[in-house]
Amino acid sequence: MPLWLELTLRIAAVVGAFLTLPLIVGQTEHKVMAHMQGRLGPMYAGGFHGWAQLIADGLKFVQKEDITPRAADRPVFRLAPVVALLPYLLVLLVIPLGPGDLVAQPLDIGLFFVLAVVGVGVVAVLMSAWASANKYSLLGGLRAAAQLLGYELPLVLSAASVAMAAGTLSLSGIVEAWQPWWLLWQAPAMAVFFVAGLAEIRRPPFDMPVADSELVFGYMTEYTGLRFAFFLLAEYVGIVVIAALTTVLFLGGWQGPFGDAHLGWLWTLLKVFAVAFVVIWLRVSYPRLREDQLQRLCWLVLVPVSLGQLVLTAAVRVAL
Amino acid sequence: MTGADLLLLALGAVAVGAGLLVVTTRHLVRAGLYLVVCLAAVAGLYLVLTAELVAWVQVLIYVGAVVVLLLFAVMLTRAPIGASDDLDRPGWPAALVGGGAGLGLAVLLVDAFRWSTVELPEAGTAERLGAIVFGSWVLPFELLSVLLLAALIGAIVLSRPEIGASPEEERR
Amino acid sequence: MSEGGHGQGLVKGLAVTLKTMVRPAQTQQYPDVAPELPPRSRGVIALLEENCTVCMLCARECPDWCIYIDSHKEEVVVPGAARPRQRNVLDRFDIDFSLCMYCGICVEVCPFDALYWSPEFEYSEYDIRDLLHDKQHLGQWMATVPPPPAHDPHGEASKEETTAARRAAAPGAARGAPAGPAVRRERPARPAPEPGGAEA
């Protein structure tokens, strides 16, 4: 296969995943959330149990008027949704789906790349918050910035723990080094990473930046139509990314009970969707934290736990 | 001119252009956003120069944290939307000194290197840099951690003016 | 609260949602699947025109004033009577369902069972003016009124039966009882003695 064809194929695959996985997660969220609340969820669009609901939503968003408030900073306002979406697309490039070549772009320091790029998303939040010329947006943006900066620390620390355990920063390398007993050894790091990841993508119960009962819709208040859809899409790609990272770092990626070599991609996808289900489950079960509880959880629980995990990881590594 | 040269040229132009916008724009927040572009372009330059780890550290620390902190501060100090008139002082001496420094250095460096070419060194991967940091440069590294701690404590002390006041005072 | 208390609560919350998820949903697929309403649901008010005597009680009691009644008097010449009788003829009986609050007072007060509750509820309109149902429209709803419930087998016997039995048992019960008093005694509890008195 010539190089350019392979490259095109890989990028097409990533873009395909980028466009379908969030939709699947979104539809799952519709359905799971509905059933957890004793409802049925969407039932009409597409016929069978409303499978096409999100496509219909997308069509609706496309048709809606694209409003930019008069007082807004136009270019910044219009650019923000794209900036919110782009980092996640880049992250999907390096997440390994299966053993060997099943990754769009194997990267030596994949973990570092992922953490660095995910961190860029906060710029988009600040852009949209400030450019909206709306006090609720600004409040939401400031909340988001404080939250994202704070939770980046436990996120990176817990990821560092697993990188330390595996002795590599490459995501594929981490999966290869993973052993089932790491589930126990790295359990605190996994919990911290998952919770911090939830906060990074601003999912309930960590959705203070968009808290609709307090801030209208936070930094997304002024957005309409396609730009708003981009923000929503970013949220769902965020779920996929966090679930995939949790899978790859802590759940052994493509390692399964059997058939790793051929069914690896299936194991990865299964685990990703299982984690995504937990993300949705948490959203339904827990109420939103208060702003001070959020910071308290970060600095008084997650950071110490992740530091302790680092010490534990180092101790076990030295002992082995 | 190789492909790498062209990339360097383009990224350098973006970096310098965005940098110029940072220091000349009259929109406070946009200055921060141009800074993002500039820093990202510099990260791109690092990548072309095979300094992988440094590039991603640049993205993680600079774009993800430093610029966000700066933007945060801009918003906390009530930046207006749109142009502000009182950002600059009269700038001829500044232009003179800045232009002089930049162009002077540029001329010096051009004179030193001309149009010579060099081979790119081995990539600065995490493994190699880690070996060097923890091999030859351990002491500075440890000093840096102390510096960071000091900065952390300093920032906390500075941003809490109530420290030292009685508990009742703090609760007020 | 201890940390254990927190953890317990968190787990309990997850358990509740999970349990709810595997149970069947409460949602009714209404337009596709007709809802199972109780048989005596109050959907719309039906009018049995023949029973109406234009006593105006319903219109007077209606808290929303949403019942409009017009009538005229007609003379009915009864052969053998000294003079012609007068009779109210219903010209208009409208209920404005955009005003109605479904309290059911009109149905309660009607002394002649001219108004009934029908469980039919799908009569929304695109134009609010179409919610004014005239007597013809109201009469059409009569078809949907469910039959009255059967007597409770263990309950008290109906007033007609007991009265008839008493009459039959009483001395001098050879003559048949006139219909009027029997009907009147049928509803002793109704707080509307006026039409009954007028008829007597």
Place this chain on the structure above:
Amino acid sequence: MIRPVIPYVTAALLFGVGVYGVLRRRNAVLLLMSVELMLNAVNLLLVTSDTTVRAVLPQTGQVFTLFVIVIAAAEVGVGLAIVLHLYRLRASVALDGVPLTDAPPLDGATDATPAGPLGERVGR
């Protein structure tokens, strides 16, 4: 195979831009941004010099760049704390409005002078 003069000149120009910004800007946060530009210019210089200078220890320039980035992060943290404190004191971050001669009333929040300027502003 690259021409190192391109990143070198980029670094020099970035440094000049940074100097210009430091001298020109009145707003303290913008000034910090300009300082970041200068630091980046130095970083770029260090990384580029790794390609041209074959030192005994390879990639020392990159290691130094890492160190500089860390120092820059610390600098921004403390610098912004100072700027925010200044804003709280004076409701402005214009640097040439800062009087360097008289000391700011830092003891304003203590019980001795409860109505001091700091006490008022903090309460806002």
